[in-house]
Amino acid sequence: MxxxxxxxxxxIIVMVLALSTIFAAAPVTITLWTGYPERVxxxxxxxxxxxxxxxxxxxxxxxxxLRQSEQKFAISLPAGTGPDLFETSHFFAHLFIKxxxxxxxxxxxxxxxxxxxxxxxxxxxxEAGKIYAVPSVHGFQILYYNLDYxxxxxxxxxxxxxxxxxxxxxxxxxxxxxxxxIRSGISLxxxxxxxxxxxxxxxxxxxxxxxxxxxxxxxxFKANFANEAGYKALNFYLEALYKYKxxxxxxxxxxxxxxxxxxxxxxxxxxxxxxxKKLAPGMNYGIAQIVGGDVQTATNLNVDGWIVPAACKNxxxxxxxxMYLNKDKYLVQMMKEVxxxxxxxxxxxxxxxxxxxxxxxxxxxxxxxxxIPAPTAASFTEAxxxxxxxxxxxxxxxxxxxNKEKIMKFLEDGAKEVNDVLKSNDExxx
Amino acid sequence: MWVFFMxxxxxxxxxxxxxALLPIFGLYLILRxxxxxxxxxxxxxxxxxxxxxxxFVGLQNYLKLLSNDQDFRISLINTMLFATLTTIxxxxxxxxxxxxxxxxxxxxxGLLQSLFFLPVVVSxxxxxxxxxxxxxxxxxxxxxxxxxxGIGTIGWLVDRSYSMYSIIxxxxxxxxxxxxxxxxxGLKGIPGxxxxxxxxxxxxxxxxxxxxxxxLLKPIIFFSLVMATIxxxxxxxxxxxxxxxxxxxxxNMVKTLTYDIYERAFLYxxxxxxxxxxxxxxxxxxxxxxxxxxxxxxxxxx
Numbered sequence: 001m002x003x004x005x006x007x008x009x010x011x012i013i014v015m016v017l018a019l020s021t022i023f024a025a026a027p028v029t030i031t032l033w034t035g036y037p038e039r040v041x042x043x044x045x046x047x048x049x050x051x052x053x054x055x056x057x058x059x060x061x062x063x064x065x066l067r068q069s070e071q072k073f074a075i076s077l078p079a080g081t082g083p084d085l086f087e088t089s090h091f092f093a094h095l096f097i098k099x100x101x102x103x104x105x106x107x108x109x110x111x112x113x114x115x116x117x118x119x120x121x122x123x124x125x126x127e128a129g130k131i132y133a134v135p136s137v138h139g140f141q142i143l144y145y146n147l148d149y150x151x152x153x154x155x156x157x158x159x160x161x162x163x164x165x166x167x168x169x170x171x172x173x174x175x176x177x178x179x180x181x182i183r184s185g186i187s188l189x190x191x192x193x194x195x196x197x198x199x200x201x202x203x204x205x206x207x208x209x210x211x212x213x214x215x216x217x218x219x220x221f222k223a224n225f226a227n228e229a230g231y232k233a234l235n236f237y238l239e240a241l242y243k244y245k246x247x248x249x250x251x252x253x254x255x256x257x258x259x260x261x262x263x264x265x266x267x268x269x270x271x272x273x274x275x276x277k278k279l280a281p282g283m284n285y286g287i288a289q290i291v292g293g294d295v296q297t298a299t300n301l302n303v304d305g306w307i308v309p310a311a312c313k314n315x316x317x318x319x320x321x322x323m324y325l326n327k328d329k330y331l332v333q334m335m336k337e338v339x340x341x342x343x344x345x346x347x348x349x350x351x352x353x354x355x356x357x358x359x360x361x362x363x364x365x366x367x368x369x370x371x372i373p374a375p376t377a378a379s380f381t382e383a384x385x386x387x388x389x390x391x392x393x394x395x396x397x398x399x400x401x402x403n404k405e406k407i408m409k410f411l412e413d414g415a416k417e418v419n420d421v422l423k424s425n426d427e428x429x430x
Numbered sequence: 431m432w433v434f435f436m437x438x439x440x441x442x443x444x445x446x447x448x449x450a451l452l453p454i455f456g457l458y459l460i461l462r463x464x465x466x467x468x469x470x471x472x473x474x475x476x477x478x479x480x481x482x483x484x485x486f487v488g489l490q491n492y493l494k495l496l497s498n499d500q501d502f503r504i505s506l507i508n509t510m511l512f513a514t515l516t517t518i519x520x521x522x523x524x525x526x527x528x529x530x531x532x533x534x535x536x537x538x539x540g541l542l543q544s545l546f547f548l549p550v551v552v553s554x555x556x557x558x559x560x561x562x563x564x565x566x567x568x569x570x571x572x573x574x575x576x577x578x579x580g581i582g583t584i585g586w587l588v589d590r591s592y593s594m595y596s597i598i599x600x601x602x603x604x605x606x607x608x609x610x611x612x613x614x615x616g617l618k619g620i621p622g623x624x625x626x627x628x629x630x631x632x633x634x635x636x637x638x639x640x641x642x643x644x645x646l647l648k649p650i651i652f653f654s655l656v657m658a659t660i661x662x663x664x665x666x667x668x669x670x671x672x673x674x675x676x677x678x679x680x681x682n683m684v685k686t687l688t689y690d691i692y693e694r695a696f697l698y699x700x701x702x703x704x705x706x707x708x709x710x711x712x713x714x715x716x717x718x719x720x721x722x723x724x725x726x727x728x729x730x731x732x
Contacts, residue, residue, distance in 0.1 A: 067697075071696045074479055074480050074696070074699060075479060077480075078479070078480060078481065078482050095480055095699070096480075099480055099481045178580070178582060179582075180582040180583055181583075190588070191585075191587075191588040192673065192674070193673035193674060194673075194674075194697075248585075249585035249588045249589045250567050250582070250583040250584060250585040250588075250589065251567055251568065251583070251585075252566070252567060252568050260568075262568065381697050381698060382697070382698040382700075385693070385697065385698075386501070389501075389682040389685075390682075392590075392682065392683070393590070393682060393683070396589075396590045417500075
């Protein structure tokens with residue numbers, strides 16, 4: 001009898017264990033790669049909460065330097081050894097879409113995206129009517145200006161057009177006794193490797209209807225700077241460097257110069273608000289939309305997005321975590337602690353606005369401000385990097401100032417090179 | 431069969447030696463030879479990394495590079511300038527300093543040697559970042575010193591007139607210790623009797639160096655020349671770090687062949703072209719090594 005009872009108990013235990021194993025969710029590990037290490041604290045917070053709610057899920061986050069991350073995605077995805085989830089820019093994502101390495105978002109996610117995101121943020125991840133990513137953060141250029149320096153120069157409102165921008169720069173620039181520039185009137189992007197120089201140059205092309213490359217027909221592009229817009233933009237840089245000497249190669253540039261008080265104004269993406277808050281919390285500065293031109297008031301739009309590669313084994317969990325990441329709590333944390341603005345709509349940022357009103361100014365942008373997304377051409381990096389190299393060379397040539405013939409020749413040569421890059425990828429069309 | 435190459439040795443010992451070396455040979459084949467051969471093969475294709483499909487394109491990549499490719503042309507010129515200047519400067523400096531240290535019989539020579547060798551053991555990236563700061567127009571130490579002489583700020587990395595030379599200076603600092611050690615070993619290897627004999631014969635310092643030390647150092651000079659040339663032609667990290675960011679060196683002004691290979695392969699995803707460029711670089715370095723070997727070996731080898 002005892003023996004029978006023992007066997008029965010043993011069988012019950014075995015059955016309970018077997019059933020619990022069957023019904024318990026299988027362990028799932030999601031590997032997440034991002035090229036933006038500064039955002040990781042937010043992702044870690046979300047992952048910790050998600051893992052608490054879903055005990056079978058482990059989320060492993062690996063941050064990389066931006067360019068390094070792009071190389072890792074490019075090498076690992078075709079080999080099928082990529083992450084389960086990764087974050088990258090919209091123009092880089094199109095390389096994978098075109099090479100069929102991504103699946104469109106599932107119906108459930110698509111429905112959620114349509115409800116929660118405005119079309120411009122979804123459009124940049126759309127190909128042939130299908131959406132391939134969930135937008136994370138986005139950035140566009142705005143004008144940052146030092147209010148103390150403006151006050152000192154008797155300026156009360158930000159500039160509205162290029163003439164005013166240069167006139168302001170001339171009032172704001174400062175030299176030492178020996179004539180060395182010690183504060184630039186405007187900080188322009190005039191050096192460095194990569195595509196950055198051309199991307200920043202675009203904020204001077206857009207207002208007059210130009211761009212480095214512009215879409216012509218679906219999937220096709222052409223250079224759009226060997227024209228009046230290109231001339232005005234390039235001559236602005238040259239005048240700033242050589243005619244009015246409001247900027248120079250011998251002074252610090254970019255956000256670093258701004259937080260150190262070495263420049264009075266400059267164009268940059270919205271993330272600088274977070275940087276200023278961290279590095280120069282007491283700084284008295286204003287922001288405005290970048291100056292308009294003869295054609296429009298426009299700025300660039302770069303959207304980063306979450307992507308689940310086709311090779312991911314746990315797509316449902318990966319997409320579910322992406323939607324979880326878009327909870328108000330984490331988006332507010334992203335703006336408050338990191339300074340990036342997320343793309344989901346109807347988020348209550350009032351708490352952040354109280355401590356950092358600049359964000360509200362950024363999000364309450366005027367109706368007439370056009371946002372031009374970076375082109376989704378596979379040739380993007382090559383075309384922009386090559387044009388950047390050319391620009392850097394010409395910025396060093398003082399003989400070009402106001403020389404329309406020389407400037408146009410330079411722009412035409414540059415446009416030919418950009419068009420050749422597009423042609424070599426079968427992306428060119430007039 | 432392979433035992434044939436080691437006549438006079440015990441066959442069993444030779445077999446054992448080769449068997450023991452097999453794993454290393456295997457690794458060498460997989461990690462060294464195979465990638466080089468694969469690079470040759472891919473240089474004849476339109477491989478792009480990002481797409482698994484690619485096809486044979488014959489000599490197209492080579493023709494593109496050698497006919498009208500501006501980036502390749504600029505990179506080649508920059509690389510040659512860079513390799514020539516760094517090789518000459520670093521070898522001359524290393525030889526002169528080592529010789530001076532050897533002659534003077536300095537007491538704290540160990541400390542001096544360590545100081546010179548220190549940059550060699552520091553990783554390239556952190557040291558390049560430190561130098562980037564030293565070159566900073568506002569807060570850099572170079573401009574700070576120049577300010578004592580009333581010289582205004584210079585954008586060492588950003589200004590195209592200085593950017594290449596600024597990187598060369600950094601590289602000389604980085605490599606000097608390595609070549610000093612090589613020359614030091616060479617100098618210590620010269621038997622003292624030759625030096626003494628020359629001195630007794632009344633040889634001046636210059637004659638001693640020119641007719642005794644330099645000829646005896648030929649193998650060391652050849653080795654250093656080859657190493658410095660290869661290092662100069664394959665420089666990458668130094669240029670990469672110095673060109674990242676808005677305060678950095680302008681792209682094309684300092685672009686070298688290895689940097690261009692990196693850009694083509696990993697930024698533009700034109701791996702076929704990048705491999706063709708790597709093959710050309712390989713052939714250039716190989717050619718130069720052979721020429722240098724012939725020049726240095728010309729005449730008597732001691």
